[in-house]
Amino acid sequence: MSDHAAAAEGAGHPQPKYMLIWLYLFILTVSELGIAFLPIAKWMIVTTLLVMAVWKALLVALYYMHLKWEPARLRLVALAPLPFVAIMIVVIMMEYV
């Protein structure tokens, strides 16, 4: 909530540590490369890689796209397609149930 207070106070939004986010993204990408070729079960690799990809996507959306500091109503707009994405994925996966 302190972020919202900071955003409401004035100069738009606080300046996040962009280079730190870059470092996270870099480390996650390098780790992904390592995990992709590990001699472990495929489903474990796939699950781990997907979690890491979503993690990276969230970092970009929250910090680089400033979603963390936007008004709740705009965040709602940004989240709007996700239920449809979920429906699409569920319906697609039902092909194989």
Add this chain to the structure above:
Amino acid sequence: MAHAAAIDRPPERGLDVYTQKVGMWVFLCSEVMFFTGLIGSYVVLRFGASDAWGAPGEVLNVPVTAVNTFILICSSVTMVKAFAAAEAGDQKGIRTFLLATTLLGATFLGIQAYEYTELVRHGEWQGSHGFTPAAGLYGATFFTMTGFHGFHVFIGVLCLSWATIQAFKGRWGPEHCHGIEVIGLYWHFVDLVWIILFTIVYLI
């Protein structure tokens, strides 16, 4: 009467965000659905015929694409730095970071062009020489997904080139930085899509 009542009402607050930004977000929502369609069909096809796909690194050049991923991530940093510079009124920063973002985007496209050329000329897949969009489901989905993403990067580089030229003309500043933010939103989204695509197309 109704007309007069409408005039008397205070203006609506809307989303508390300027219109261009709302417009870009709504556009990005449609883009999410566009890429979900592509990724969804990829998942269906791949689950249905998993032996029609190569193991990671078997056909596709993972090291080169990893470098490309890194380049795109770097371009996202330079983009936010350009916007931060615009908000701070740092003209030199705006020019430097916008130019860097444009060049990094163009480098991504150059490496992708190299990757495509190498795949078409020397790619080996299921006994056939040359990995093209006609190389079964694997080739078709690979070129469709990365191709559409590359097209998005291309549009982004065009917008960034314009923004950079404007920067050298002194257009951007603390009072005039919406354009950079809106182009930035698009650019970060393109980076975000690549993060997902790189994982599911190259690493899984």
